[in-house]
Amino acid sequence: MTVDVEDYFHVSVFDGTLPRHQWGRLESRVGQNTDRLLQLFESAGIRATFFVLGWVAERWPALVRRIASLGHEIASHGYAHRLAYDQTPTAFRDDVRRAKALLEDASCRPVIGFRAPSYSITPRSLWALDVLIGEGYLYDASIFPIRHDRYGIPLSARHAYRLARPAGTIIEMPASTVRYGPLNLPVAGGGYFRLFPPMVMRAAVRQAEKHPDGVPVLYFHPWEFDPDQPRLPLGRAGRFRTYVGIKRGRSRLRDLLSRYESRPMIDAADDLGLRILPTFRLGEPVEVAARAAA
Ligand SMILES: [Zn+2]
Numbered sequence: 606m607t608v609d610v611e612d613y614f615h616v617s618v619f620d621g622t623l624p625r626h627q628w629g630r631l632e633s634r635v636g637q638n639t640d641r642l643l644q645l646f647e648s649a650g651i652r653a654t655f656f657v658l659g660w661v662a663e664r665w666p667a668l669v670r671r672i673a674s675l676g677h678e679i680a681s682h683g684y685a686h687r688l689a690y691d692q693t694p695t696a697f698r699d700d701v702r703r704a705k706a707l708l709e710d711a712s713c714r715p716v717i718g719f720r721a722p723s724y725s726i727t728p729r730s731l732w733a734l735d736v737l738i739g740e741g742y743l744y745d746a747s748i749f750p751i752r753h754d755r756y757g758i759p760l761s762a763r764h765a766y767r768l769a770r771p772a773g774t775i776i777e778m779p780a781s782t783v784r785y786g787p788l789n790l791p792v793a794g795g796g797y798f799r800l801f802p803p804m805v806m807r808a809a810v811r812q813a814e815k816h817p818d819g820v821p822v823l824y825f826h827p828w829e830f831d832p833d834q835p836r837l838p839l840g841r842a843g844r845f846r847t848y849v850g851i852k853r854g855r856s857r858l859r860d861l862l863s864r865y866e867s868r869p870m871i872d873a874a875d876d877l878g879l880r881i882l883p884t885f886r887l888g889e890p891v892e893v894a895a896r897a898a899a
Contacts, residue, residue: 618846645855652867764816800849
């Protein structure tokens with residue numbers, strides 16, 4: 606179970622219409638919404654990874670401490686919610702370095718995991734992995750093995766793997782998908798979780814559990830369970846993607862939490878890092894490479 610800790614106005618769909626300098630003037634709901642998730646997780650005995658935005662940690666370090674004190678892992682969602690492929694390597698490095706420092710200061714724990722805003726590590730931003738390795742991140746959860754207009758590497762592996770890069774290696778922990786014919790379908794969180802029947806997500810968990818390197822990875826955002834959040838102006842498609850199913854989010858989540866156990870990604874990555882996983886380079890069809898190495 607993973608949570609990207611950001612406010613309702615940080616969502617990438619508002620890039621271009623809501624300038625970042627206005628964020629500070631909007632009503633913040635990330636604290637109360639994250640606390641609500643923490644209560645739900647606590648009563649279900651769930652331990653999770655929270656990919657916290659540096660911008661949030663800077664303003665509410667006590668929230669980061671609260672999450673860590675409940676036994677959850679603090680990981681990084683970058684500082685300013687900028688897409689990796691929209692940045693230069695230097696700007697990206699500054700962003701992930703600043704986020705890591707803020708999160709480590711607030712939590713008093715090492716931060717080794719990263720998830721890029723909107724899964725924005727794609728074929729044109731693979732250099733970002735080298736930056737992450739250089740900045741001391743040990744695992745990444747940003748490569749979505751699907752076809753999508755804004756993100757994804759459709760041929761990348763669906764399960765955890767170690768990725769060789771010029772700067773070294775990094776463990777990749779992709780969000781779970783359902784295999785349907787030749788396609789990987791995204792069902793593991795966000796709008797997909799709120800839109801599709803719950804049985805589809807359960808199928809993704811089952812498929813991941815069957816694979817020897819399978820770690821079911823689900824992802825949520827605190828604002829997804831807040832039906833009362835202010836609605837910001839969006840076009841029809843953006844409005845649908847962002848707000849679909851928000852009213853039924855909480856009851857679906859409660860049901861999900863009652864079905865599964867969860868542990869922080871750092872534990873799963875640690876176990877996998879101790880094992881010999883197929884090491885290969887992105888650029889070759891990695892599902893094939895993984896099979897060849899097995
Ligand atoms: Zn995000």
